[in-house]
Amino acid sequence: MSDTIFHKIIRREIPATIVYEDDGIIAFKDIAPQAPIHILFVPKVTVPTLNDVQPDQAEIIGRLAVAAANYAKREGFAEDGYRIVMNCNDHGGQTVFQIHMHLLAGGPLGRFG
Ligand code: 5GP
Numbered sequence: 161m162s163d164t165i166f167h168k169i170i171r172r173e174i175p176a177t178i179v180y181e182d183d184g185i186i187a188f189k190d191i192a193p194q195a196p197i198h199i200l201f202v203p204k205v206t207v208p209t210l211n212d213v214q215p216d217q218a219e220i221i222g223r224l225a226v227a228a229a230n231y232a233k234r235e236g237f238a239e240d241g242y243r244i245v246m247n248c249n250d251h252g253g254q255t256v257f258q259i260h261m262h263l264l265a266g267g268p269l270g271r272f273g
Contacts, residue, residue: 164258166202184220185227187263196266197237201228208257210248224261237265243272 169176169188176188179199190198201224207213213220225244232238242265247254 162206162208162257164256166200166256166258166260167206170202170204180227180231182227185223187227187231190262194262195243195264195269197235197242197264199228199231199263201231201261201263202258207259209254210246210259213259220259221261224259228261228263231263232265241265243269 165174168174169178170186176191178186178188180187180201184204185201186204187199187201190200203220203224205217205220207217207220210221228242228244229238232242242263245262245264246252246259247262
C-alpha cells in the first residue's frame with residue numbers, strides 16, 4: 161500500500177494550489193519552489209517510482225509531459241523555455257514515493273549535466 165501526501169492532495173484531504181486536473185493527472189504548485197515557477201504533475205494511478213512503470217503504463221509519462229508543455233503554453237512561457245525533471249529513489253533525490261514530474265521555469269535555470 162502506497163499512500164503519500166500526493167494521494168491526500170488528489171483526495172482533497174490536504175490543501176494545495178491546484179493548477180490543472182483531468183481524469184488521469186493532477187498538477188499543483190510545489191510547496192518549496194526551486195524556481196520562480198515550480199509545478200508538480202502527478203498521475204492519479206498509484207506508481208511509487210519510475211522503476212515501477214509497467215510497459216503498458218508508458219502513456220502515463222507522456223501524459224505528464226504533455227500536460228506540463230500545455231501548461232507552459234497556456235501560461236505563456238513555453239517559448240522562453242522550461243525544464244522537466246523526474247527524481248528516482250535515493251540517489252535521484254526522490255522524497256515522495258508517487259511518481260511526479262517537476263516543471264521548473266520562470267527564468268534561466270542554469271546548465272544541467
Ligand atoms: P521529489 O524530491 O520526490 O522529486 O519531489 C517532491 C516534491 O514535493 C518536493 O519538491 C517538495 O517540495 C514537494 N512537496 C512535499 N510535500 C508537499 C506538500 O505537502 N505539498 C506540495 N504542494 N508539495 C510538496
